[in-house]
Amino acid sequence: MRRELFRRGSIIAAVLVAAALSGCAGKQNKPKLAYEERPVELLYATGAQRIDQGRWSEAIDYFEEVERQHPYSEWSRRSILMQAYAYYEGNQYADAVAASERFIQLYPGSPSASYAYYLKAICYFEQIVDVGRDQGSAASALVALREVAQRYPNSDYARDARVKIDMVNDQLAGKEMAVGRWYLRRNQPLAAVNRFKTVVDKYQTTSHTPEALYRLVEAYLTLGLNEEAEHNGAVLGANFPGDPWYSDAYKLLTAKGLEPVAPTETAEKAKKKEGWLGKIIPG
Template identity: 30%
Template sequence: MLPSSRSPIYGTLRRLILLALTPLVLSSCALFQEDSDPTKGWSANKLYTTAKESLDEGNYEQAVKYYEKLEARYPYGTYAQQAQIETAYAHYKANEPAPAIAACDRFIKLHPNHPNLDYVYYLKGMIGFNEDLGYGGYVMQQDPTERDPKSMRESFVAFKYLYDNFPNSKYRDDAAKRMLWLVNALASHDLHVANYYVRRGAWLAAANRAQNVVRFYPDAPAVEEALAVMAYSYGQLGLTDLQSDSDRILRQNYPNSRFLTQGIQRTKPWYHLY
């Protein structure tokens, strides 16, 4: 006699049968998925060519999938290495900075002597550069000072490594220009924070942040206004000696500065083209 469906024995038997069938079901699903994969049996060359076509067409998600299949099936050789680089580029073009940076770092770790390593550092710098602002924002006159400077700093580090370690790289000159822009942007960020403290009446914080601009970015356009902020903030604190020193340096280096007559009201920022 079979046990009743309400019997505890029936429940136990049912669970045992399900546990026994689970591996069979999973293996069948995996087999079906593998058989339905249209790339099954493709050579490394065909996988790479198809991935590159997707990349060139702007289908970045599909390109990454093909590159991942290529690397999984053919982990050694030039195709796999190039797939790793282009995976980073695909994520970058898809506006996915986190996986793009991760792909760059992985390639750098795996291939420290690769002939295209300079490009990977350049790409890593570009990811952070465009994540915060980049030339597009520069043309559109967006304010970089209100953004989180973390990505800008990481971008600067990547460009600087490229500049210092790859003297013959074709990306070196462009990296140098972007480094200069990033320095100015970081200085302007600190100045933006200093002006925020001025508006809040936090004079000591304003003076200290403006001093950072003068100390760490002495050639940046923001230094002129930073000196004015320092002089004004020290005056509000009653620190007349420091106020006089800041005013003297401002007059010596910027004798025609508008801040000497107009105060610290901001006008056209340094990053505007027109």
């Protein structure tokens, strides 16, 4: 996906490289990077050639040379993005982000700015770690991906960003769940409640919501707050009637003498609702 989006973006290096190489084929040897004024087409083409060969650091050197020798040219503008891409492919994410941001600051109205925003977001996204560790990169990725989706809503970049936003939300919700469970195991239900409520309030569309509601029932019962426990059980039953987490919540609530709606009853209500809607809107 990332290579396809790169090549479909505004960087049309392939055509330019082909034209430049055809003009100097047979004449050029590998140029040295000691300062020597050379045709910008040759510098750029050699850098693009290094990218095709996966020689990221060498490619960066050539694109930097384009900037130094031809700072106000169209080639220089393209070279900044090519540097960002080479840094990214070389897993030098901080440098890739810096180059992307530099392009955005210098050329905010460029058609290629969409790619710069996207590349910056992907750099953060690919640094996301498991839920047991700090989620700083996930939070940064979420902000950057939302920016892509908002600025360029009809682009391929935005479509991919929206998919990744769901993935990042699930990751952040998973982190909250892990911390909440940790508090429950250490008999700190009030601290756990705050974590589970965050999942329900901020990440309600993720796969973690049914468990978060169940854990709220569990924590509130531990605190002796039966009304709150019953309320969250009702929300769980109304929204996830056939979910195993609701069956477990039902058992907890009835064990305390509370009378929530039975899981089978909520499931039947959901089916009736679907059947009624089906009569109005077939299919």
